[in-house]
Amino acid sequence: MAHLVAKPPVRRSLPQGAARRAVGRNLTAYGFLCGALICFAFFSWYPMVREVVLSFQENNFVDPPKWVGFDNFRSVIEDPAFRAAWLNTAAFSGLALIVGYAIPFVLAVVLNELRHARGYLRFVVYLPVMLPPAVGVLLFKWFYDPGAGLFNQILDVFGLPPLSWLDSSSTALISLVLVSTWMNLGTGTLIYLAALQSIPGELYESAELDGAGLFRRVRHVTIPQTKLILLVMLMLQVVATMQVFIEPYLLTGGGPENATVTVAYLMYQYAFNFGDFGGGGALGLMLMVVLMVFSTIYLRIARDNEGGR
């Protein structure tokens, strides 16, 4: 592994034998790089470029594609579900941020404070991530069943009235957020936990000597020390949740009354149900641009804040 670590540029020429060895060593590194490059080229860059091209074309994959300018964009913008899809996506991301961003951090703090059964609890928290997403989502389909579902049974035990969960436009979206949070919190928790464990113990000891309780320790030691991870996770979470697809696809089919149609779901409808890859591509490009603009602004603000400290 040490051979793969990047070295500072060498400013004077090396003896020939040493140079050959260096080239040999770096060729191995380039070999590994090559594999990654090919994978990215195949599975990330090419589909992205193709998607951008498709969004400006009418393409039936038989005849030569026809360039149609911004027609696909006009067409999807006029779609009755377009506005609902963006509003739902933004609402999902917002709710996921409120629920899904805080819970893993709190869990990580609690796990970090525990003295017993940490390994077991870490496993339990991470377990949902190991489930195939479709299995996790379909499990919740049963939990949400208005009749025999687990959640309404629990409400019943406490004498509370049943909820419609997925069947009501007022609760459907938040129900999807809960599924998404449950399925993804394991990864976030483990990342936060790793960050927490890298905080020097002396800082907590000093804080304790100064009389700081748990909440003050978290506020004045934990959060400042994990700020970078928190900022990165915030951006990753927004980028991921804006692309929500599997939850509405498997649980609600976009309903009721378009209450859970998201941009990614609408993209799927266009490409695969309506056979309009141009429209799907246009939606995908819009989403990509929105996420790029968000990421750029976010990173700039984060960098400015760092610089201003």
Place this chain on the structure above:
Amino acid sequence: MRRTSHRRVLGLLLAAGLGLTAASCGSGDEDKPAAQGSGDANAPVTITVGCQPPKSNPKERTAWDEDVAEFQQLHPNITIQSKDAFPCINPDTFQAKLAGGTQEDVFYVYYTDVQKIIKARQAADISQYLGDVKALKDIRPDVQSVFKDGDKSYGLPRNNYNMGLVYNRKLFTQAGLNPDSPPKTWAEVQEAAKKIAGLGAGYTGFGEYSAGNTGGWHFAASLYARGGSMVNDDGKTAAFNSPEGKAVLENLKKMRWDDNSMGTKQLLQWEDLMRMMGSGKLGMMIGAPDVVQSVNNDFQGKFEDYGVTAVPESEGKSSLSGGDGYMFNPKATPEKIKAGLLWLEFHELTPGKGQFDYERAKAQGRPVGLPIPDLYGDSKPGQEITALRKQFATVPVDHFTPYVSAQGSITNKLEPPKAQELYAVLDVAMSAVLTRKDADIDKLLSDAESKANKILAKNT
């Protein structure tokens, strides 16, 4: 010097990687227009054909393979390369297969997608070759019209049916209803649904879709059965905001909220109702006899527990038709198209052969006796097929008698243009009525109409 050489190596690797990507994504031989045939009618030709039954269905697969062997013996110059898949077509991969050059020469398709494929020019025009298909003159014109656009033909049917009312005979008996006298009016459906729902927790009297475009699909089925239309004759404006459309939603609203006979769980999609029907807890649903087949084959139901009748009050009106068939790859050569037509006539259209070899099906222990496919109506091959079905029946044929008897007075009606888009719009109205007690039906239909008009106006 060293950095320069490293850069060169890095540049070479990048170029190699990207070049490889570009090469892999570029046009292969499959994308080039197929070479013209030799013109010799007996020249060897190989065709790929979709929808070979999967290995998980060994009986049907064996039958298919036997048919391929028999056909190749009859036509030694033709080689059939079967491509298995379950389900036979996945709309998600259709475009990808076409783009990747792996679409079969003779590919399977549902009725719903036929017109979309024709409009997108993704199937070959086979009009000039159809003269050799002897069975064509006997195929019901309304069935063959599914594969036509104007004067041009693009495929042949394999299965055909129209929508009816599927019901659980066992539950009818349990609820004190007569399974041999299924509901003929919507009022009778409402009464029967109430009694079945009254059997206890978990029982649903009548089930209906409302998500994933299936709600709109069944709205169309109910609308047609009441004499309504999805679009006007010119296909440019929506026609479902009508008394018939309103009646469809009002009926559902009554059963869902006043009678409480539709269960509390909604946003159901295709598989949900199949599972409910298979579990024996669902009394009735809109569906064709193929529903019984799916429930029996894939959802633990038993043929003898189910019956099918016409959609209530649809006699003298229409029923949404459904089915499947085969179309041809737009890059297929004339020889491949001719060979494919020979195979389709042999396997899908000949009484006593291929899919209509009921004697073999019975010997294999496969179900025989469902009143589908109905490709020929009352013409000579149709009568032959009906007689064979009766002769080798393994399922209770009389359970489908009400459905069959009504066929003479019901017209098959095709799906509307831009079917999936319109279904997506009508999902909203269906889900609203089934999930919201205060749903305003007039407003829902009016909103759906204006949305549908926008969709129909695009590229019409």
